[in-house]
Each structure stands twice: as C-alpha cells, then as structure tokens.
Amino acid sequence: MNERMTKQPKAIQAIIFDLDGVLTDTAWYHYRAWKALADELAVPFTEQDNEQLKGVDRLNSLRWIAQKGGLALSTAEEARLMAQKNxxxxxxxxxxxxxxxxPGVQPLFAAIKAKGWKIGLASASKNAAFVLDRLGIAGDFNYVADANQVQNSKPDPEVFLLAASGLGVAPAHCIGVEDAVAGIEAICAAGMRPVGIGEPARLVQASLVVPQIAALSIAQLQALA
Structure with missing residues (x-):
C-alpha cells in the first residue's frame, strides 16, 4: 500500500472544550463555596487544595475534603452538603x-466555525448550562455534555465521548481542550487529541500546551491533524 495512504491524517471535525478554567474562571467561586463548607466541617482548605479538585465532580470533591479532615459522612450527609455547596x-x-x-474565546469560536468544525462542551459541572447562558455563548455550541448526563467523572472519558456522540463526530476526529490533568487524561482515554491550557510541566500528556485560550490559534489546531 502506498505509504502516503497509510499515514493519512485524521481530519479535524470538532473541538470539544472544558468550561471551568478554559473559557472562564469559575475556580474562585468554587473555592469560596468549598471553603465555606470546609470551614463548617472544621477542615482546613486552601486555594492550593482547590487546585486538586479541578475537573473533579461535586461528590468526589466533597469526599476529598472529608478524607482530608478524617470525616466519615453518611449518604444523607453527603447529599445535604453537596446541595448546600451548590x-x-x-x-x-x-x-x-x-x-x-x-479574552480570545469569541475570535477562536468564530475561526472554528469558519473552518466548518463543530464546537462541543465536556464539563464536570452540573451548572454548565447556566454559566454558558450567563457568559452569552450558549448558542455557540453544537452540543453540551455535562455532569448531569454522565455517571463517571474525569479522568474517565465518558463526558468527552458523550460530547463527541452528541456532535455526531468520531472521537478520532475531535480535539479536546482542558486545563486539568484529569481532563487531559480523559481526552486521551477518549481517543482524541489533547490540548492543554496552563503549564507544560503539569500537562505532560497534552500534544500542545498554551498558557491561555487567547494563545490558541486555528493554525495550531490544524497542525494536530
């Protein structure tokens, strides 16, 4: 078989974004809400601790805090505390x-649409739809997958696979964009090409890492094909 035929690049058809820390900064709001809860439980909780919860769903975040404080919570207590935090x-x-x-999100979305690529969301948040609406970008997405629709949180690939399915695009033709280690692992497990937002030393599995979304270009995405 012709060598060129065996090494055909997989055409990009969709870009699937995480929300928190990629398109907007909700980390500070999450920190304040978790901090208030941790204070109530008498568990020390810092902004660095909050970094450990990036990409982690609400239940497992609560369990992380409880474990840090040596607490054993009942199912009923977990439900009450999660509702309180939310x-x-x-x-x-x-x-x-x-x-x-x-900055840079709207120009990037416009460029993606101009290429004819689809835009998806794969968020660990149960409030993703609300945040997208507040940001004024809900209409830019061809499909939104969030924690309300999946059983397993990142690094499990379920939410990225759901987003790809909702877009009608095979995972191999998708690029995932994440700022969390667990998110990059999820993208890799889904069989997509991973792009990291943040520090290369932390996001070692990403094929490309940029410091912020404004630094990500269509040319860079195209080069991953």
Whole structure:
C-alpha cells in the first residue's frame, strides 16, 4: 500500500472544550463555596487544595475534603452538603456576565466555525448550562455534555465521548481542550487529541500546551491533524 495512504491524517471535525478554567474562571467561586463548607466541617482548605479538585465532580470533591479532615459522612450527609455547596456557588455566580469570558474565546469560536468544525462542551459541572447562558455563548455550541448526563467523572472519558456522540463526530476526529490533568487524561482515554491550557510541566500528556485560550490559534489546531 502506498505509504502516503497509510499515514493519512485524521481530519479535524470538532473541538470539544472544558468550561471551568478554559473559557472562564469559575475556580474562585468554587473555592469560596468549598471553603465555606470546609470551614463548617472544621477542615482546613486552601486555594492550593482547590487546585486538586479541578475537573473533579461535586461528590468526589466533597469526599476529598472529608478524607482530608478524617470525616466519615453518611449518604444523607453527603447529599445535604453537596446541595448546600451548590446553593452557595449558584448565589456567587448569579452576577457572571459576558465580561467574565476569557479574552480570545469569541475570535477562536468564530475561526472554528469558519473552518466548518463543530464546537462541543465536556464539563464536570452540573451548572454548565447556566454559566454558558450567563457568559452569552450558549448558542455557540453544537452540543453540551455535562455532569448531569454522565455517571463517571474525569479522568474517565465518558463526558468527552458523550460530547463527541452528541456532535455526531468520531472521537478520532475531535480535539479536546482542558486545563486539568484529569481532563487531559480523559481526552486521551477518549481517543482524541489533547490540548492543554496552563503549564507544560503539569500537562505532560497534552500534544500542545498554551498558557491561555487567547494563545490558541486555528493554525495550531490544524497542525494536530
């Protein structure tokens, strides 16, 4: 067989983004909500601790805090505390607006659409739809997959695979964009090409790492084909 035929690049058809830390910064709101809960439980909780919870779903985040404090929570206590944390978080993000969208997101979305590629979301948040609406970009997505629709949190690839399925695009033709280690692992496990937002030393499995979304270009994405 012709060598060129055996090494045909897989055409890019979709870009699937994480939300928190990629398109906007909700980490501070999450920190304040988890910090208030940890204070109530008398568990020390810092912003560095909050970094450990990036890409982790609500239940496992709560369990991480409980384990840190040596606490054993019942199922009922977990449900109550998760609802309490989420109510506080929703209060904090009520005032989010398009001004909270990271610079560079809208030009990048426009360029992606101009290429004829689809745009998807794969978020560990159960409030993703609300945040997208507050940011004014809900209409830019061809499909949104979030924690309300999956059983397994990142690094399990379920939410990325769901996004690809919803877009009608095979995973091999998708690029995933993440800022969390667990998210990059999920993209790799899904069989997609991973792009990291952050520090290369931390996101070692990513094929490409840029410091922020504004530094990501169509040419760089095209080069991953």
């Amino acid at each position: 109510a506080h978080y929703l209060e904090l993000i009520q005032h989010m607006s398009p001004a909270d969208l990271y």
